[in-house]
Amino acid sequence: MRRTLPNLLARHWRQLALLLLGVLVPLLLFADLADDVFREGGFAWDRTVLGWYVAHRTPELTALARALAVLGGLRVLPVVTLVSALLLARLGTRAHAWFLIWAVAGATLLNALAKLMFQRPRPAELGAVLAERGFSFPSGHAMSNMAFGYALVLVFWHTRARWPVAVLGLGWALAVGASRNYLGVHYPTDVLAGFAASVAWVAGVYLILGQRWPELRRSPLGKRAVR
Template identity: 30%
Template sequence: MPFLLLILGCIGLSISCIGLHIPLIHQFDTSTIVWIASHRNAYLNAITVVMSVLGGLPSTLIISGIGCLILSKSKKYTEIWFVLLSITGSAALGWLLKYAIDRPRPDEVYRMVETYGASFPSAHSIYAAVLGCSVMFIFRRHKQAKLFIMLACFWLVCMGLSRIYLAAHYPTDVLAGWGIGLIWTTFVWFVLSHYALKRNKLF
C-alpha cells in the first residue's frame, strides 16, 4: 500500500505541475469550473460549503488533535508523531508552493466561498489526503481495515471535488494537493517505520 500511494501521489503531482505550462490543460481547468457553476443545485451547495469548513486547517488540526488524544491513551506515541509530522509538514510544504507558484484563483464570479492565498496547490486537498493516508496507515492491521480505507478514500475524493465545485480551485490544483498529501505522508511513514523497526517498536 505505501508504494502504491507514493506512485499515485507522484503521478498526480507530475500531471498537475506539467499542466501549469500546457494551455490545453489550463483550458480544461477553466472549462470545468464554468460547466460546474452552471449545473449547481441548492443541495450540493449546502454540502460543499459545510465541507469547506470541515476541510480547513483549523478543523483538520482539531480532528488530528482528537485523534492524537485517543492514540495517547493506548500509548501509541509513534503514531502520534506520524500524525503531527504529516499534518504540519504537508501544510508548510503546501503554503510554500502557493507562495512560490502564485497561481490566481478561478474567477470570483464562480466562487462560492471566501479563499485565502494562491490557487496551486489546494490546501484542503492536501489536508484531506493526509488525514486519509493517516487513517489508512494507522488502521491497516485493524479487522475492519477495508472499511477504514474506503472511508478515507471517500473523504479525500469528496473534499477535492468540493473545492472544484465551489470554484475555490481548478482540477489541477486539487490533483496537486492530493499528490503532495500522499507523497509527504508516505515519506513520513517510511521514516518513522524505519525508526520504529530499529527500536523494536510496533508501528
C-alpha cells in the same frame, strides 16, 4: 549469510511497493501537473470541469460544499487531528500519534510553500461561490485532508478496521477535494496536485518513521490486528 537481490526483494517488498506506488508515482504526477501549470497555466479541461459544476449547483449541494469547506479547513481539521492523535496515544501507541501529526502538519506546511512558489491565481472569474484568499495551486484543503485520511488508512491497515477506515478516510478527502471545485475556488489540477503531493509526503513519512519506530507498522489496537 550473504543477502542476494531476490532475498532483499522478498523481505522488503511491502516497503518497496510503498516507495514506488506511494512516493515515486505521486511525485511524478505532481511534477507533470506543476510543469503544465508553470509553463502553460493549466489544462483546458480545468475550466470545462468547473463549468460543469456551475451548471449543476443547487442550494442543497452548495450548503453541503460550504460545510465541507469549514470542516476540512484550518479551524476544524487541526483540532480533529490533535484529538485523534491523543486518542491513539491513550491506546499506548505514540508512534502512530506522532505519525498522524507529522503527516497533516507537514502536508499543510508544504502546501503553503508550494503556493508561494507557483502563485497561481484562483479561478474567481468562473463564478466562485466563496471569496478565498491566497493562491490556488495546489489546493490546501485537498492536501491536508488527503494527508489526514491516508495517514489514518496506514495507521489502521493492520487491523480489522482497515477497509472501513480506507473508505471513510479516502472518501472524506475526495469529497472535500470535489467540494473545492464545486465552490469554484480551485481548478481540478489544484486538487489533483494536492492529492498527489499529499500521498507522496505521507508515504515518505511513514517509511522514514517506520525505521525509527517499528511498531508503526503494527496494529495500534494490539491483539486485534489482522495478520
